[in-house]
Amino acid sequence: MSFAELWRQLEPIGRHPAGGYRRYSWTPADAECRAWFTRHADGLGLTAEQDRNGNLWAWWGSRDAAREDAVVTGSHLDSVPDGGGYDGALGVASALAAVAELKSRNFNPERPVAIAVFTEEEGARFRVPCLGSRLITGAIEPGAARALGDDDGVTLAAAMTAAGCDAGLIGADEGLLARLGAFVELHVEQGRALAPMGAAIGVAEGIWPHGRWRFDFAGRPDHAGTARLADRNDPMLPYASTVLAARQAAADHGALATFGKVIAEPGGANGVSSSVRAWLDARAPDEETLGETAAAIRSAAEISAGEHGVTLTVRQESYTPLVRFDETLRDRITGVLGAAGITAPVLPTGAGHDAGVLAARIPTAMLFVRNPTGVSHSPAEHAEEADCEAGVHALALVLEDLAG
Ligand SMILES: [Zn+2]
Numbered sequence: 001m002s003f004a005e006l007w008r009q010l011e012p013i014g015r016h017p018a019g020g021y022r023r024y025s026w027t028p029a030d031a032e033c034r035a036w037f038t039r040h041a042d043g044l045g046l047t048a049e050q051d052r053n054g055n056l057w058a059w060w061g062s063r064d065a066a067r068e069d070a071v072v073t074g075s076h077l078d079s080v081p082d083g084g085g086y087d088g089a090l091g092v093a094s095a096l097a098a099v100a101e102l103k104s105r106n107f108n109p110e111r112p113v114a115i116a117v118f119t120e121e122e123g124a125r126f127r128v129p130c131l132g133s134r135l136i137t138g139a140i141e142p143g144a145a146r147a148l149g150d151d152d153g154v155t156l157a158a159a160m161t162a163a164g165c166d167a168g169l170i171g172a173d174e175g176l177l178a179r180l181g182a183f184v185e186l187h188v189e190q191g192r193a194l195a196p197m198g199a200a201i202g203v204a205e206g207i208w209p210h211g212r213w214r215f216d217f218a219g220r221p222d223h224a225g226t227a228r229l230a231d232r233n234d235p236m237l238p239y240a241s242t243v244l245a246a247r248q249a250a251a252d253h254g255a256l257a258t259f260g261k262v263i264a265e266p267g268g269a270n271g272v273s274s275s276v277r278a279w280l281d282a283r284a285p286d287e288e289t290l291g292e293t294a295a296a297i298r299s300a301a302e303i304s305a306g307e308h309g310v311t312l313t314v315r316q317e318s319y320t321p322l323v324r325f326d327e328t329l330r331d332r333i334t335g336v337l338g339a340a341g342i343t344a345p346v347l348p349t350g351a352g353h354d355a356g357v358l359a360a361r362i363p364t365a366m367l368f369v370r371n372p373t374g375v376s377h378s379p380a381e382h383a384e385e386a387d388c389e390a391g392v393h394a395l396a397l398v399l400e401d402l403a404g
Pocket of ligand 1: 076087088121187353
């Protein structure tokens, strides 16, 4: 099965007429994606199964429970709302195509090889990203996971039950983890580092630490036509200067800071707001820089709130520390690719992945496939077919080296 044929079959699933993908976990589109995967895993002679947490696995070679060194590749098939077609899906299709390439060369793995498809990686439906890998590793408590709800109030437990799974079984899976020796996730590049370097393939260095903070600016509602400027306590003003301060702090620190969501109450077009609630997403190359960036933004917000007689409360909602991928594995991969004449620069990334969650437990690495636009989580996300083929070949070389 060629990559092009795999891709041709997967491409229409869950695509909205407007162009973006809506492949949310435990929906009919998700079931179709899963059926596509299982059909092709079966076709390759792999043993496909679903684990207790709803992740899919396709095993090649010994499933002897005593083996503790399986080489795993894969990614996810769910998408963000109106996302691109490559994020996650490219890693799964490439994994199937890489195994097909190895089988066509009559390669016989010494170590078991598995392809994994992690569920709810984007957190688009139940709001916790990397939910499938977090459940396996015990990074989220099963009771809390079961109670997670979507926009319609459907819980994860109910959605899994409707899909024929026993949600009572979810949770840490040490038996499965014990069988895994290494995980290599291929992913479309998110950002635009490879194109200027003229490289089709990159290797991940690590994942930037990132955090999310909620800023609540509380002022006093008033009439837009009668309240004198000097008499106002308008929370929109310190919010606006905080957005600009965030941009400046990010630039000063070599970090990223984004206010992507804001709610102004009561939301009248002819009134001064009573409150503005906004969420800051900040990421940086290291935790110290992230802390300094967030502190600079907070202090600018406090000063501006004080100037306008507005009360400010800041709450950290989430924090993910720096992820370092396994250096030995990374050097081995760059070595294998280099020996095959493939230059694969080592790149940092600001995006979270299942590989980042699994890195806490097993040696993990990532391969990136060039994204000429650099855009992701959007229908503009793209990879040229030749680069996808190069990714498949690179992944096959890596699997052959690790499992051979
Ligand atoms: Zn992804």
